Amino acid sequence: QVxxxxxGGGLVQAGESLRLSCAASKSIFSINAMGWYRQAPGxxxxxxxxxxxxxxTNYADSVKGRFTISRDNAKNTVYLQMNSxxxxxxxxxxxxxxxxxxxxxxQGTQVTVSS
Numbered sequence: 001q002v003x004x005x006x007x008g009g010g011l012v013q014a015g016e017s018l019r020l021s022c023a024a025s026k027s028i029f030s031i032n033a034m035g036w037y038r039q040a041p042g043x044x045x046x047x048x049x050x051x052x053x054x055x056x057t058n059y060a061d062s063v064k065g066r067f068t069i070s071r072d073n074a075k076n077t078v079y080l081q082m083n084s085x086x087x088x089x090x091x092x093x094x095x096x097x098x099x100x101x102x103x104x105x106x107q108g109t110q111v112t113v114s115s
Contacts, residue, residue: 002104009109020080022095032098038091085113
């Protein structure tokens, strides 16, 4: 089983930046892929960014050019750097890990962007 702990959420103004962190209890080397999802009130959970074991990345169109997903294998941690934040980025952000055909989720961290 993989445990995920997120941190870095908070309240910021539009145009500012945040960096989210997700620490995994297992080596990232053993995890097929990790990603960040978000869910705003009244909306479905959506993929924000994803990185595979091989290093390939995917981003939602709405965050391309503003968000960057990265990883530190030695620290078993995945990051989401969020720049030029907009009010529409406001949501609960969840870390996800895919290991041995099983999905694991973090508890979520709130990101609120004021105009």
